[in-house]
Amino acid sequence: MKQKNKRILINGVISILLFIIWTALVMNFDVKAIGVNGTEVGFSGINKFFHGLTGVNLLLYNITDWLGLVPLFVCFIFGFMGLTQLFKRKSLFKVDMDIVLLGVYYIIVVFCYLIFEMIPINYRPILISGFMEASYPSSTTLLVLSVMPTLNFQINKRLENPLLKNITGTASVIFSLFMVAGRLISGVHWFTDIIGSVLLSTGLYYLYKAAALLTGSENNGIR
Numbered sequence: 508m509k510q511k512n513k514r515i516l517i518n519g520v521i522s523i524l525l526f527i528i529w530t531a532l533v534m535n536f537d538v539k540a541i542g543v544n545g546t547e548v549g550f551s552g553i554n555k556f557f558h559g560l561t562g563v564n565l566l567l568y569n570i571t572d573w574l575g576l577v578p579l580f581v582c583f584i585f586g587f588m589g590l591t592q593l594f595k596r597k598s599l600f601k602v603d604m605d606i607v608l609l610g611v612y613y614i615i616v617v618f619c620y621l622i623f624e625m626i627p628i629n630y631r632p633i634l635i636s637g638f639m640e641a642s643y644p645s646s647t648t649l650l651v652l653s654v655m656p657t658l659n660f661q662i663n664k665r666l667e668n669p670l671l672k673n674i675t676g677t678a679s680v681i682f683s684l685f686m687v688a689g690r691l692i693s694g695v696h697w698f699t700d701i702i703g704s705v706l707l708s709t710g711l712y713y714l715y716k717a718a719a720l721l722t723g724s725e726n727n728g729i730r
Contacts, residue, residue, distance in 0.1 A: 512720045519713030526706035533628055533643060533699050543639060546630045554697040558632050563694035571689040575647045577682065578654035582613050585661065605664070605719040609657060612715040616653045619707065620646050631695055644703035645696045651686045652708035655679045660716060 532549065539551035548554055589610055592602045599607070627641035662675045691701050 509720075512717055515713050515720065516717035519710050519717055522706055522710030522713060524710075526703060526710055529699075529703055529706055530628065530643075533703065542630050543632060543634055544630075546639070548629045548697060548699075550697075550699045554632075554699055557698040558694060561692045561694050563633055564692065565695075567689050568693040568695045571647060571686055571693060574682075574686060574689075575650060578650050581654050581658050585609055585657070586613075604722045605661070608715060608719050608722065609661075612657070612711065613654070616649065616708075616711060619711070620649060629697065629700075632697060633695060635695070642696055643700045644707055645690050645700045646704075648687055648690050648696075648701055648704035649708050651683055652705060653711055655683045656712045657715065660719070 534549055536549050537551050537553075538547050538549045540547050541551045541555050542548045585606060589602055589606045592606065593599060596602065623644060623646075624641050628643035629641075630639045631642040656679075659676050659679050662672055666672050666675075687701065687705070690696055691698070
């Protein structure tokens with residue numbers, strides 16, 4: 508394994524370990540009943556302060572909620588690409604390995620989401636349509652930060668035009684920053700929810716990237 512690939516893999520492992528540590532702290536540090544209906548929340552001092560600072564902006568929440576369809580559309584595009592290759596080449600083993608790994612990666616992201624939906628660490632600061640919803644980690648943030656980097660990763664491989672690469676990369680970064688900031692200040696998540704999503708999505712993406720490079724995709728031009 509080349510030094511660059513090894514560094515990416517190490518960064519991924521470190522991010523996942525940090526997420527595990529962070530989650531343990533959220534569950535055990537400064538836990539107080541500051542949530543809706545008296546639910547307990549870790550890092551209560553920080554979370555209560557930040558939530559009081561931002562308040563609740565349901566318009567921003569709805570905007571970022573709908574824009575959450577963008578990364579789902581990206582997933583659909585790569586899924587369609589993989590299926591097209593499968594039908595044309597008539598073998599899963601002939602589908603580009605980085606696309607196969609991407610499908611596995613997206614499944615893992617969904618699996619992580621389902622785990623935290625079934626085992627809530629904490630609940631949102633407000634009721635959504637009259638219901639309590641699991642809040643940690645922020646699923647929209649997790650989706651955006653897990654999927655949009657893969658768009659840049661694949662664009663760098665599959666597009667020749669440097670201008671299109673730069674436009675796509677810049678738009679993806681701006682979109683991701685807006686979505687993270689939007690979920691953070693809309694007041695529908697605790698501050699610690701966003702941090703957890705950033706750590707988990709970073710770790711998962713780096714592990715995907717390391718795996719894709721390790722399978723030889725680097726020789727095909729992925730950077």
